[in-house]
Amino acid sequence: MNFEERQSKRAKSVKSSMIRELLKYVSDPTFISFGGGAPDPDTFPRNEMAEIAKEVIEKEYRFTLQYGLTEGDPILREEFIKLLNRRYGIEGLDVENVVITVGSQQALDLIGKVFLDEDSVYFISAPAYVGALSAFLTYSKNYITIPLEDDGLSMDILESKLKELDEKGELKKLKFVYTVPTFHNPAGVTMSLEKRKRLIELSERYDFIIVEDDPYSALRYEGEDLPSIFKLAGKERVILLNTFSKIFSPGVRIGAVVGRKDIILKVSQMKQGADLCTPSLTQRLTARYLQRYDIFEHLKKAIEVYRKKRDLMLKGIEENMKDVDVKYVKPMGGLFIWVKFPDEFDTLEMLEIAKKNKILYIPGSAFHPDGGGRNTLRLSFCLPPEEKIVEGMRRLGRTIREYFKGV
Amino acid sequence: MNFEERQSKRAKSVKSSMIRELLKYVSDPTFISFGGGAPDPDTFPRNEMAEIAKEVIEKEYRFTLQYGLTEGDPILREEFIKLLNRRYGIEGLDVENVVITVGSQQALDLIGKVFLDEDSVYFISAPAYVGALSAFLTYSKNYITIPLEDDGLSMDILESKLKELDEKGELKKLKFVYTVPTFHNPAGVTMSLEKRKRLIELSERYDFIIVEDDPYSALRYEGEDLPSIFKLAGKERVILLNTFSKIFSPGVRIGAVVGRKDIILKVSQMKQGADLCTPSLTQRLTARYLQRYDIFEHLKKAIEVYRKKRDLMLKGIEENMKDVDVKYVKPMGGLFIWVKFPDEFDTLEMLEIAKKNKILYIPGSAFHPDGGGRNTLRLSFCLPPEEKIVEGMRRLGRTIREYFKGV
Numbered sequence: 025m026n027f028e029e030r031q032s033k034r035a036k037s038v039k040s041s042m043i044r045e046l047l048k049y050v051s052d053p054t055f056i057s058f059g060g061g062a063p064d065p066d067t068f069p070r071n072e073m074a075e076i077a078k079e080v081i082e083k084e085y086r087f088t089l090q091y092g093l094t095e096g097d098p099i100l101r102e103e104f105i106k107l108l109n110r111r112y113g114i115e116g117l118d119v120e121n122v123v124i125t126v127g128s129q130q131a132l133d134l135i136g137k138v139f140l141d142e143d144s145v146y147f148i149s150a151p152a153y154v155g156a157l158s159a160f161l162t163y164s165k166n167y168i169t170i171p172l173e174d175d176g177l178s179m180d181i182l183e184s185k186l187k188e189l190d191e192k193g194e195l196k197k198l199k200f201v202y203t204v205p206t207f208h209n210p211a212g213v214t215m216s217l218e219k220r221k222r223l224i225e226l227s228e229r230y231d232f233i234i235v236e237d238d239p240y241s242a243l244r245y246e247g248e249d250l251p252s253i254f255k256l257a258g259k260e261r262v263i264l265l266n267t268f269s270k271i272f273s274p275g276v277r278i279g280a281v282v283g284r285k286d287i288i289l290k291v292s293q294m295k296q297g298a299d300l301c302t303p304s305l306t307q308r309l310t311a312r313y314l315q316r317y318d319i320f321e322h323l324k325k326a327i328e329v330y331r332k333k334r335d336l337m338l339k340g341i342e343e344n345m346k347d348v349d350v351k352y353v354k355p356m357g358g359l360f361i362w363v364k365f366p367d368e369f370d371t372l373e374m375l376e377i378a379k380k381n382k383i384l385y386i387p388g389s390a391f392h393p394d395g396g397g398r399n400t401l402r403l404s405f406c407l408p409p410e411e412k413i414v415e416g417m418r419r420l421g422r423t424i425r426e427y428f429k430g431v
Numbered sequence: 432m433n434f435e436e437r438q439s440k441r442a443k444s445v446k447s448s449m450i451r452e453l454l455k456y457v458s459d460p461t462f463i464s465f466g467g468g469a470p471d472p473d474t475f476p477r478n479e480m481a482e483i484a485k486e487v488i489e490k491e492y493r494f495t496l497q498y499g500l501t502e503g504d505p506i507l508r509e510e511f512i513k514l515l516n517r518r519y520g521i522e523g524l525d526v527e528n529v530v531i532t533v534g535s536q537q538a539l540d541l542i543g544k545v546f547l548d549e550d551s552v553y554f555i556s557a558p559a560y561v562g563a564l565s566a567f568l569t570y571s572k573n574y575i576t577i578p579l580e581d582d583g584l585s586m587d588i589l590e591s592k593l594k595e596l597d598e599k600g601e602l603k604k605l606k607f608v609y610t611v612p613t614f615h616n617p618a619g620v621t622m623s624l625e626k627r628k629r630l631i632e633l634s635e636r637y638d639f640i641i642v643e644d645d646p647y648s649a650l651r652y653e654g655e656d657l658p659s660i661f662k663l664a665g666k667e668r669v670i671l672l673n674t675f676s677k678i679f680s681p682g683v684r685i686g687a688v689v690g691r692k693d694i695i696l697k698v699s700q701m702k703q704g705a706d707l708c709t710p711s712l713t714q715r716l717t718a719r720y721l722q723r724y725d726i727f728e729h730l731k732k733a734i735e736v737y738r739k740k741r742d743l744m745l746k747g748i749e750e751n752m753k754d755v756d757v758k759y760v761k762p763m764g765g766l767f768i769w770v771k772f773p774d775e776f777d778t779l780e781m782l783e784i785a786k787k788n789k790i791l792y793i794p795g796s797a798f799h800p801d802g803g804g805r806n807t808l809r810l811s812f813c814l815p816p817e818e819k820i821v822e823g824m825r826r827l828g829r830t831i832r833e834y835f836k837g838v
Contacts, residue, residue, distance in 0.1 A: 027697075031546065073488050133705045141439045155707070274711075275494075276496070296448060297445070
């Protein structure tokens with residue numbers, strides 16, 4: 025049986041992400057990986073989680089071991105709304121504005137399913153989060169990229185592309201602008217308040233939806249919080265994606281979509297066909313944790329851990345990349361540092377030398393669906409212990425010097 | 432912002448399933464529901480699960496609370512392969528033949544994603560499992576229905592439809608035949624060995640894939656096991672879907688796709704974009720349970736419980752539906768009884784009287800995407816306690832008599 029012939033077009037065009045492909049090296053303990061964005065498991069509240077898991081299975085087994093509502097555990101949705109209010113000042117939500125998803129990756133997939141036909145147009149940043157790409161590309165390949173600047177998406181370029189669409193009479197095909205405004209993955213940058221306001225203005229003028237993906241904003245190491253786009257503009261034309269993966273644990277796979285009730289209803293209907301419901305067990309476990317503990321108080325320890333790791337990595341760049349003209353933005357939060365090398369660099373090519381030196385990173389081209397970014401790479405500082413960050417940056421320095429000699 | 436205009440075509444055409452819609456009545460304790468197929472939570476091994484959950488969070492937190500491989504927990508895949516061997520005599524599998532999914536609903540969605548373009552053709556039974564319909568219809572509406580007989584799909588009609596496709600030169604568009612051969616949902620019937628063999632023959636002659644969905648075969652109350660199609664034909668052109676929802680707990684959301692390595696790789700790649708990975712916590716919990724306990728030994732108690740409930744419901748039909756010419760097949764296993772009324776019945780219409788009498792069932796039309804089945808309904812005996820089955824069948828009898836007077 026020839027399987028190749030029988031695949032759907034979308035299946036034929038999909039490839040494994042480079043990040044997943046690099047996983048096979050990660051299990052080798054002689055490697056140091058700055059690749060994946062997996063958080064440090066020592067930051068997870070495991071003792072509290074273990075107690076609660078046991079308890080909710082024993083006492084609430086009729087809920088936790090059973091099928092649940094597609095929209096998600098009502099108690100978790102309530103607690104999540106309280107959290108959004110307390111941490112981000114978001115008001116006016118009730119449970120029908122929220123659907124719980126299997127991580128925010130499923131949220132991205134469902135957004136694609138709900139909005140995108142094959143000819144639909146959407147905007148993403150360059151570089152872009154690979155998870156969003158792999159979700160959206162399944163449904164439509166008509167993305168338009170907008171360059172990221174140090175203070176977020178270029179609004180001038182976005183506006184000119186919107187005008188172009190308008191002039192071609194194609195605004196009707198435009199579905200949304202997808203953005204990670206705070207501590208961008210992979211670029212580490214944060215969209216300024218001014219640009220947030222301008223994006224909202226543009227969305228009103230050109231009548232499009234903003235999909236705001238916010239996995240990292242609670243992981244701020246310095247500076248002042250900026251209001252989320254959802255907080256600024258309200259839910260009329262903003263959909264907020266969130267996740268517990270970076271502030272609690274990715275192993276529970278709890279994400280959420282927040283938005284207008286008509287949109288949330290449709291997302292839930294699409295989720296019915298996708299997996300019926302998110303596991304009741306991990307939802308109730310998360311809900312009871314939120315009721316009993318202050319998740320942001322717990323997160324303070326994680327923030328300390330990550331700030332120190334970030335600083336070590338920044339120091340590692342200073343110390344080990346003196347010979348090359350590198351550019352990077354010090355991230356105020358999140359998990360990534362984005363490094364730009366001179367134009368002649370090809371970080372995918374350099375990865376072979378890196379593997380020899382037992383150090384891993386993600387080449388920037390992985391975040392550019394239409395090519396480009398070959399002279400960039402993403403470093404993640406969240407998972408390796410401190411001494412491995414120091415040693416890893418030495419290996420990376422050596423890799424760059426060896427590659428540079430060859431270039 | 433006009434959301435209606437912005438939806439994808441697939442989103443516009445989707446509706447909530449009737450089963451999910453009826454859920455709102457289920458929370459009212461004055462109702463008795465024979466609607467959903469949720470198993471009896473008292474059959475779940477909750478004490479063992481509670482202990483293991485606590486332990487795997489405390490001791491294996493680096494795995495259970497972290498992101499995992501898209502393909503699934505390697506230990507769970509190993510244990511699942513052993514289970515398939517021990518219970519079904521399936522041999523020759525290794526971990527690369529298995530991907531773990533968020534329940535078998537996700538397995539169905541991924542099968543749709545991997546195989547179906549908008550113009551792809553696939554065969555389903557009439558009546559058909561609604562979860563499969565809601566997954567596949569998202570990708571292609573070109574299904575062809577094959578009537579179910581008391582011994583499974585009509586092979587004569589399948590063959591004649593295959594010939595038709597061949598004559599029209601459209602065999603290339605055919606992707607698969609989807610079937611629940613054992614204890615069909617909703618029809619309760621089981622495909623005979625003869626028909627299983629004939630289906631395999633046809634698949635070889637007309638070169639198509641068989642998607643065998645097998646959630647219920649371990650729940651046999653009488654009679655002898657039949658070999659699965661996957662066991663009979665091997666993995667060359669059969670894909671097996673399985674789930675722990677009916678034999679362990681649906682709240683952990685653990686399903687699986689078993690098949691050729693090239694197919695499984697592609698299913699995993701599509702899963703990457705869908706949700707990155709199934710929760711590590713519920714996977715490892717299931718794996719450790721399988722290592723420590725004999726799940727089929729535990730299941731014996733559940734089988735006793737369900738057999739008794741089935742018998743009570745069958746008795747209820749005998750006692751309460753004397754006035755009407757009803758037809759049904761006594762199911763040898765699974766969770767459902769399918770009842771056929773005289774042609775003039777409309778069970779969707781009758782549902783209004785049923786609601787008044789505080790009894791719920793699923794009208795047969797819900798299982799017929801192209802209409803039909805209006806004189807049928809599905810009864811599920813798994814969830815209500817015994818006394819409620821007795822009382823519920825009385826209410827259903829009353830409902831039928833009241834409706835019959837009106838017809």
